[in-house]
Amino acid sequence: MIKTISLVTLTTTLLMASSLTKDAANAGLVPIPASNAELLKLIDPKGLITDAKIELGKKLYFDPRLSKSGFISCNSCHNLGEGGDDGIAAAVGHKWTVNPHHLNSPSVYNAVFNDKQFWDGRSPDLEDQAQGPIQAAPEMAATKEHVSAVVNSMPAYLAEFKNAYGKDVNVTFEKITDTIGLFERTLVTPSAFDDFMNGDENALSKEEKAGLQTFITVGCATCHNGVGVGGGMNSLNVTATYKHMNVGDFKGDANGMVRVPTLRNVTQTAPYFHNGQIVTLKEAIVEMGRIQLGTAITDAQASSIEDFLKALEGRKPKIDFPMLPTSSATTPKPDLN
Amino acid sequence: MIKTISLVTLTTTLLMASSLTKDAANAGLVPIPASNAELLKLIDPKGLITDAKIELGKKLYFDPRLSKSGFISCNSCHNLGEGGDDGIAAAVGHKWTVNPHHLNSPSVYNAVFNDKQFWDGRSPDLEDQAQGPIQAAPEMAATKEHVSAVVNSMPAYLAEFKNAYGKDVNVTFEKITDTIGLFERTLVTPSAFDDFMNGDENALSKEEKAGLQTFITVGCATCHNGVGVGGGMNSLNVTATYKHMNVGDFKGDANGMVRVPTLRNVTQTAPYFHNGQIVTLKEAIVEMGRIQLGTAITDAQASSIEDFLKALEGRKPKIDFPMLPTSSATTPKPDLN
Numbered sequence: 001m002i003k004t005i006s007l008v009t010l011t012t013t014l015l016m017a018s019s020l021t022k023d024a025a026n027a028g029l030v031p032i033p034a035s036n037a038e039l040l041k042l043i044d045p046k047g048l049i050t051d052a053k054i055e056l057g058k059k060l061y062f063d064p065r066l067s068k069s070g071f072i073s074c075n076s077c078h079n080l081g082e083g084g085d086d087g088i089a090a091a092v093g094h095k096w097t098v099n100p101h102h103l104n105s106p107s108v109y110n111a112v113f114n115d116k117q118f119w120d121g122r123s124p125d126l127e128d129q130a131q132g133p134i135q136a137a138p139e140m141a142a143t144k145e146h147v148s149a150v151v152n153s154m155p156a157y158l159a160e161f162k163n164a165y166g167k168d169v170n171v172t173f174e175k176i177t178d179t180i181g182l183f184e185r186t187l188v189t190p191s192a193f194d195d196f197m198n199g200d201e202n203a204l205s206k207e208e209k210a211g212l213q214t215f216i217t218v219g220c221a222t223c224h225n226g227v228g229v230g231g232g233m234n235s236l237n238v239t240a241t242y243k244h245m246n247v248g249d250f251k252g253d254a255n256g257m258v259r260v261p262t263l264r265n266v267t268q269t270a271p272y273f274h275n276g277q278i279v280t281l282k283e284a285i286v287e288m289g290r291i292q293l294g295t296a297i298t299d300a301q302a303s304s305i306e307d308f309l310k311a312l313e314g315r316k317p318k319i320d321f322p323m324l325p326t327s328s329a330t331t332p333k334p335d336l337n
Numbered sequence: 338m339i340k341t342i343s344l345v346t347l348t349t350t351l352l353m354a355s356s357l358t359k360d361a362a363n364a365g366l367v368p369i370p371a372s373n374a375e376l377l378k379l380i381d382p383k384g385l386i387t388d389a390k391i392e393l394g395k396k397l398y399f400d401p402r403l404s405k406s407g408f409i410s411c412n413s414c415h416n417l418g419e420g421g422d423d424g425i426a427a428a429v430g431h432k433w434t435v436n437p438h439h440l441n442s443p444s445v446y447n448a449v450f451n452d453k454q455f456w457d458g459r460s461p462d463l464e465d466q467a468q469g470p471i472q473a474a475p476e477m478a479a480t481k482e483h484v485s486a487v488v489n490s491m492p493a494y495l496a497e498f499k500n501a502y503g504k505d506v507n508v509t510f511e512k513i514t515d516t517i518g519l520f521e522r523t524l525v526t527p528s529a530f531d532d533f534m535n536g537d538e539n540a541l542s543k544e545e546k547a548g549l550q551t552f553i554t555v556g557c558a559t560c561h562n563g564v565g566v567g568g569g570m571n572s573l574n575v576t577a578t579y580k581h582m583n584v585g586d587f588k589g590d591a592n593g594m595v596r597v598p599t600l601r602n603v604t605q606t607a608p609y610f611h612n613g614q615i616v617t618l619k620e621a622i623v624e625m626g627r628i629q630l631g632t633a634i635t636d637a638q639a640s641s642i643e644d645f646l647k648a649l650e651g652r653k654p655k656i657d658f659p660m661l662p663t664s665s666a667t668t669p670k671p672d673l674n
Contacts, residue, residue: 064423070423071423079401081659083663088406096432096433270664319657321658322418326605
């Protein structure tokens with residue numbers, strides 16, 4: 001008798017879970033694959049990733065000497081210890097310049113799942129994206145020549161490039177940024193949500209499951225979908241009048257639209273929006289409901305959605321902090337000006 | 338017969354090695370102990386170090402939120418991937434302010450062996466030293482209140498402090514900087530020189546042994562001695578007229594003297610001198626000979642000394658890059674101004 005009841009209960013739970021994962025899948029939500037081979041197909045469709053390239057890309061990612069000043073690395077604004085961003089409303093860079101369009105540094109974690117990069121989606125992939133901030137005057141302010149001169153000045157870097165790409169490798173700026181992009185492709189963070197979608201029905205608490213349902217019902221997944229739970233379209237009208245929108249002069253893409261960011265690890269990447277003007281997650285949820293969905297999200301709904309978003313906080317890859325090659329006599333000198 | 342010759346040769350080599358290590362010891366050079374227990378006595382005489390405190394101290398060391406801007410951590414200027422410093426002539430900090438006295442960031446590696454801290458030796462230990470740059474306006478520009486508010490705003494930090502110090506811990510600014518200092522105590526880098534001094538006569542090449550002999554004979558060990566191979570006295574007259582000395586207005590200690598830096602990892606910490614005005618190690622060696630020893634060090638001698646200094650390049654501790662606690666609603670906001 002007890003056994004029968006247990007069985008019934010179990011079946012009901014399974015049906016419920018199955019129904020929710022089905023709803024989520026129908027809403028366009030896709031988990032990070034549980035299988036490493038499947039994940040690799042997704043993040044490295046060209047099959048370029050090797051351990052040697054990743055290790056080298058990590059060094060370059062953490063190396064401030066790529067910047068003109070010698071003070072700013074990729075990790076300065078996309079800090080892997082801080083949710084993959086900097087926690088600052090608008091990015092700061094070379095000569096303490098605030099981003100001229102008051103743009104917030106997006107997280108590098110799971111950026112591989114974005115089908116385009118930057119807040120206006122102007123860059124097709126991480127390798128291309130990596131060329132931008134290194135050269136931007138308000139960010140790392142380096143020239144291509146500076147970057148390749150820095151790396152080529154260090155025998156230990158050259159040895160690693162030869163090891164990764166073969167002895168005839170030409171260590172150009174593009175080869176360097178490609179290698180950084182490859183490292184960034186590995187920065188994915190599977191979460192309890194993924195475990196749930198991949199079949200572990202106990203991975204989410206009751207509240208988190210309810211939150212996922214609210215997220216779908218309210219319509220958040222209209223834009224925040226795909227493996228990235230965002231990152232697949234430009235859909236926020238930058239000229240729309242909404243709270244805090246008057247900070248910065250960002251124009252969005254050709255249609256005045258702003259990129260939908262990933263919601264993975266969103267609990268760790270405040271402040272929010274492309275201009276970093278919203279401080280709390282709940283306020284961001286309510287604002288998005290109002291502007292994007294024309295819905296007055298209730299406090300209870302916002303709390304429920306927040307419960308779900310917490311379940312998107314992912315397991316970060318373990319990073320051995322890299323010891324960088326030693327500068328040589330020919331390494332370009334840092335220039336703070 | 339052959340056996341006898343072998344024995345004689347071996348004995349001679351041992352005697353030679355023994356003679357050089359004896360010369361080095363007589364010159365005041367002391368290796369980092371090979372035994373972990375002996376090393377601990379040296380770096381942690383009060384027996385305060387625990388794994389929990391070190392792991393917590395590492396997080397705080399890497400956390401830019403301790404700074405006013407949220408952009409600068411201890412590691413920004415004392416980069417553990419770059420010889421423990423920043424490779425920049427004069428340190429840069431909050432609002433891109435160059436150190437007002439044009440002082441160069443010293444390496445944090447082996448700083449535990451300094452008997453006093455800072456270029457004028459005004460601080461007795463690492464725990465006290467850690468309070469300085471965090472509060473200095475041209476560096477991290479934070480108040481004590483900011484730092485303790487930041488750390489106290491994050492439940493994960495508080496849990497780690499309780500775990501490290503007991504549940505009644507009061508997470509004050511001083512407790513935070515003490516914990517950073519404890520982490521820094523572990524940043525020691527044993528080198529081939531230490532292996533040699535500790536009995537492995539093959540740890541140094543012929544050239545490195547000759548370099549050690551030159552180092553002693555020329556008189557470098559007069560100031561660069563002790564376990565730190567420096568860090569034990571203030572002996573450079575800051576008002577002496579020498580090349581590049583006119584950069585910066587640093588006054589040294591009460592007697593106008595500047596601290597002798599450690600030579601450990603000196604190959605990785607260019608540019609040199611308290612004001613970072615000498616670019617190559619060879620030039621630094623020759624300048625020191627001229628000013629401090631009244632000796633015209635020949636090019637051959639300088640090269641030989643450089644051979645020895647390379648043998649002071651140490652094995653760095655492995656650092657797992659820390660994932661930092663997530664900011665909460667009450668965490669003070671970054672302020673770039």
